[in-house]
Amino acid sequence: MTPEELQTLAARGQEKFAHYKHVLNVCMESGCVSSRSDTVADALDKEIAKRGAKEQICIKRVGCLCSCAQGPMVSQDDGKVLYKEVKAEDAGAILDAVGSKPVSRLQMPADHPFFTKQLRVVREHAGKFDPEDLEDSIRVGAYHGLMKVLTQMTPAEVIAEITTSGLRGRGGAGFPTGLKWSTVAKAGNPTKYIVCNGDEGDPGAFMDRSVMEGDPHRVLEGMAIAAYAVGAQKGVIYVRAEYPLAVKRLTRAINQATRQELLGANILGTKFGFTVEIRLGAGAFVCGEETALLASIEGRRGLPRPRPPFPANSGLYNCPTLINNVETFANIAPIINKGGAWFSKIGTAKSKGTKLFALTGKIVNTGLIEVPMGISLREIIFDMGGGIPDGRKFKAVQTGGPSGGCIPEKHLDIPVDYESLASVGSIMGSGGMIVMDDTSNMVDVARFFMDFCASESCGKCVPCRVGTYHMHEILRRINDGEGTSADLMLLRELCDTVKTTSLCGLGQTAPNPVLSTLRYFEQEYLDLISRAEATRAAAGDGHSKKAAGTTGLEVTL
Amino acid sequence: MSVMTVQSLTLKIDGKDVSCQAGQTILEVAREHDIEIPTLCWLDGLTLWGGCRLCVVEVAGSPKLFAACGTACAEGMEVTTNSERLQKYRKTIVEMLFSERNHVCAVCVSNGHCELQSMAQKLGVNHVHLPYRYPKLTVDSSNDRFRLDHNRCILCTRCVRVCGEIEGAHTKDVKGRGINSQIINDLDQPWGESETCTGCAKCVHVCPTGALTERGTAVAEMNKKRQFLPYLTLMRENDK
Numbered sequence: 149m150t151p152e153e154l155q156t157l158a159a160r161g162q163e164k165f166a167h168y169k170h171v172l173n174v175c176m177e178s179g180c181v182s183s184r185s186d187t188v189a190d191a192l193d194k195e196i197a198k199r200g201a202k203e204q205i206c207i208k209r210v211g212c213l214c215s216c217a218q219g220p221m222v223s224q225d226d227g228k229v230l231y232k233e234v235k236a237e238d239a240g241a242i243l244d245a246v247g248s249k250p251v252s253r254l255q256m257p258a259d260h261p262f263f264t265k266q267l268r269v270v271r272e273h274a275g276k277f278d279p280e281d282l283e284d285s286i287r288v289g290a291y292h293g294l295m296k297v298l299t300q301m302t303p304a305e306v307i308a309e310i311t312t313s314g315l316r317g318r319g320g321a322g323f324p325t326g327l328k329w330s331t332v333a334k335a336g337n338p339t340k341y342i343v344c345n346g347d348e349g350d351p352g353a354f355m356d357r358s359v360m361e362g363d364p365h366r367v368l369e370g371m372a373i374a375a376y377a378v379g380a381q382k383g384v385i386y387v388r389a390e391y392p393l394a395v396k397r398l399t400r401a402i403n404q405a406t407r408q409e410l411l412g413a414n415i416l417g418t419k420f421g422f423t424v425e426i427r428l429g430a431g432a433f434v435c436g437e438e439t440a441l442l443a444s445i446e447g448r449r450g451l452p453r454p455r456p457p458f459p460a461n462s463g464l465y466n467c468p469t470l471i472n473n474v475e476t477f478a479n480i481a482p483i484i485n486k487g488g489a490w491f492s493k494i495g496t497a498k499s500k501g502t503k504l505f506a507l508t509g510k511i512v513n514t515g516l517i518e519v520p521m522g523i524s525l526r527e528i529i530f531d532m533g534g535g536i537p538d539g540r541k542f543k544a545v546q547t548g549g550p551s552g553g554c555i556p557e558k559h560l561d562i563p564v565d566y567e568s569l570a571s572v573g574s575i576m577g578s579g580g581m582i583v584m585d586d587t588s589n590m591v592d593v594a595r596f597f598m599d600f601c602a603s604e605s606c607g608k609c610v611p612c613r614v615g616t617y618h619m620h621e622i623l624r625r626i627n628d629g630e631g632t633s634a635d636l637m638l639l640r641e642l643c644d645t646v647k648t649t650s651l652c653g654l655g656q657t658a659p660n661p662v663l664s665t666l667r668y669f670e671q672e673y674l675d676l677i678s679r680a681e682a683t684r685a686a687a688g689d690g691h692s693k694k695a696a697g698t699t700g701l702e703v704t705l
Numbered sequence: 706m707s708v709m710t711v712q713s714l715t716l717k718i719d720g721k722d723v724s725c726q727a728g729q730t731i732l733e734v735a736r737e738h739d740i741e742i743p744t745l746c747w748l749d750g751l752t753l754w755g756g757c758r759l760c761v762v763e764v765a766g767s768p769k770l771f772a773a774c775g776t777a778c779a780e781g782m783e784v785t786t787n788s789e790r791l792q793k794y795r796k797t798i799v800e801m802l803f804s805e806r807n808h809v810c811a812v813c814v815s816n817g818h819c820e821l822q823s824m825a826q827k828l829g830v831n832h833v834h835l836p837y838r839y840p841k842l843t844v845d846s847s848n849d850r851f852r853l854d855h856n857r858c859i860l861c862t863r864c865v866r867v868c869g870e871i872e873g874a875h876t877k878d879v880k881g882r883g884i885n886s887q888i889i890n891d892l893d894q895p896w897g898e899s900e901t902c903t904g905c906a907k908c909v910h911v912c913p914t915g916a917l918t919e920r921g922t923a924v925a926e927m928n929k930k931r932q933f934l935p936y937l938t939l940m941r942e943n944d945k
């Protein structure tokens with residue numbers, strides 16, 4: 149395909165939909181599909197055929213419409229009217245309402261802060277086009293950034309643009325993307341790889357899944373631009389096998405793009421060639437860690453290895469490798485299209501752009517949101533999220549998943565950026581955000597995440613393998629009313645050892661949920677322990693000796 | 706013909722000025738200068754593993770610790786190998802190993818010749834204040850000559866590496882993950898039924914504890930002979 153043909157295809161996409169008076173978009177991402185949005189779309193199709201309205205109203209199967217817990221979601225005319233919890237039987241009513249008064253029993257207020265406070269960069273077109281249709285994707289701008297890069301920019305200029313944007317990695321650690329790209333570009337090996345990290349193993353997180361399902365071409369475009377910038381020829385997307393829809397859409401997108409020479413040997417008629425393949429992960433959290441991910445792609449056990457060497461110098465098959473997160477790649481096209489300077493105006497001094505969050509837990513409006521960096525947690529939870537349901541009180545918000553921490557009420561006004569979240573003992577992480585109300589038991593929260601880390605530890609290094617086991621046992625004992633004050637001391641000591649001496653990020657961050665709950669909710673630990681001690685004292689001496697014995701065994705060496 | 710020049714570096718280890726070649730690890734250079742850094746998974750001649758974490762050291766200017774086995778020396782680096790903080794971490798790690806499985810030294814064939822035991826003695830671990838797990842583990846005695854006792858295994862994977870990298874048989878591997886990790890033969894078959902095992906005994910002799918032993922040894926009789934490894938490594942280097 150030549151640049152002219154890309155324009156033609158975009159125009160054809162425009163034409164294809166221009167004659168419709170109305171468009172009904174039905175969300176076809178995993179969340180809504182699981183509540184059978186596919187039957188809703190089929191029912192709408194049938195109803196339109198029955199009414200002979202096929203040339204006036206178009207039904208599109210689109211990406212996420214944000215309010216995931218209230219699916220199936222349907223949006224009329226790009227969000228002018230929003231319907232929630234739609235059933236197949238509602239098809240007639242919805243079609244009756246097109247062009248007149250919306251169906252009030254299904255309607256959601258589209259002007260709610262949940263929608264209006266969002267700022268969409270990564271998901272600027274999501275929910276407005278059919279991700280399985282290449283023409284429709286190109287209509288909303290897919291591959292225009294790649295075309296610009298290939299026809300007007302040198303690789304160095306691309307990297308400069310990304311550096312100017314201030315974009316930082318969305319996979320958790322927030323490493324400056326421009327710096328990573330320039331390191332790989334400078335690495336002196338003719339064979340280089342691009343790897344897209346779509347492992348997304350945090351419990352409760354589904355941002356990357358949504359991007360892959362809702363706009364797969366944007367991920368491919370970001371990878372291709374990166375390949376051009378750093379001089380790579382091959383790309384791999386690592387997706388967990390539990391994301392079958394993402395895999396299906398990505399596979400389809402790769403095939404479509406390859407057929408149209410948007411991927412392959414001569415992209416857009418230039419000498420630049422880049423191919424992409426998909427590798428399926430078996431769902432181990434540790435395989436999201438970059439060195440474990442590379443081992444897994446190479447067909448070995450997914451174990452982290454010591455760094456350096458960093459993948460930028462020696463990665464896949466010992467070649468320089470650029471690894472970025474799905475959301476990071478999805479930020480590339482808008483930066484190229486609108487400029488790094490434009491991007492760097494969004495957000496705070498050190499954290500630029502927007503961030504996707506999966507807002508869940510004890511909150512009125514759950515779903516997927518994209519907000520500008522620097523927005524406060526309070527705005528997210530109380531304005532957008534609508535606060536805590538059932539008249540309960542807010543207690544804490546957990547960000548960063550098993551590597552993050554719990555943030556109490558008093559810190560809700562901090563801006564959401566990498567440094568501020570770290571300063572209160574949590575992390576940005578990949579974007580999980582779990583809200584807890586005053587019925588939550590913080591010791592149990594810590595126990596839950598430690599259970600996750602212990603069962604996801606790869607077992608390679610001693611502090612993480614054995615330390616997470618012991619920490620989980622202690623948390624379980626305290627939570628079950630069997631804890632002692634010695635347990636609490638031991639817990640703190642183990643947190644320190646595991647955090648400081650573990651080999652990879654999993655072990656190094658596993659104590660964070662414990663440390664942050666100890667920092668803000670220590671009293672809950674102390675209450676559980678003193679209650680346990682009182683119970684033991686009442687039950688007599690024998691019992692208390694047994695309990696103390698669990699942490700004091702002699703060994704003959 | 707151009708002459709390859711190897712850059713040399715100077716650094717400080719425990720206050721001592723030392724020099725080394727670029728690319729050498731902190732562990733190598735420290736040992737060349739008789740500075741002892743404890744290790745269990747590391748073994749000269751096998752690839753880097755980085756799992757036991759006993760060799761963590763401090764480097765001035767960084768709050769993080771570095772595993773000496775996998776960290777290259779840099780010009781002007783100031784390394785501390787034995788601070789009080791490091792000793793504390795190392796003791797905890799050794800205690801973790803003792804608590805993980807059933808290391809009953811008094812009845813072990815490796816008693817007196819065990820690296821875990823001598824490490825505990827060296828680091829002053831005379832008390833394990835972590836609760837013991839007492840897992841139920843098996844002993845594989847299906848091989849005519851060797852025994853694999855999971856109760857004594859510390860998962861250092863020396864056996865896996867020597868079998869794959871030196872002997873080339875790749876009989877040994879690891880199954881499971883986290884606390885449930887376990888050494889296996891072939892596809893988790895009894896060792897005696899392995900079709901890939903050559904019976905070379907290398908795994909037995911690199912094993913730091915009583916997990917891999919020769920049959921017919923009684924308590925404290927299993928003395929490991931490891932000379933073959935530096936010898937083979939040297940031969941390979943001369944071959945290059």
Ligand SMILES: Cc1cc2nc3c(=O)[nH]c(=O)nc-3n(C[C@H](O)[C@H](O)[C@H](O)COP(=O)(O)O)c2cc1C
Nearest residue numbers: 317318319345348349436437438472473476653654
């Ligand atoms: C235990 C662990 C799990 C991780 N999981 C993911 C993941 O699911 N997705 C991801 O993009 N990065 C994950 N990371 C971070 C990656 O190692 C890596 O830093 C990231 O993919 C780099 O991309 P970025 O610079 O675009 O953020 C994980 C790290 C650790 C230590």
Ligand code: SF4
Nearest residue numbers: 606608609612652655
């Ligand atoms: S920290 Fe945990 S997950 Fe990471 S290498 Fe060590 S055992 Fe494996």
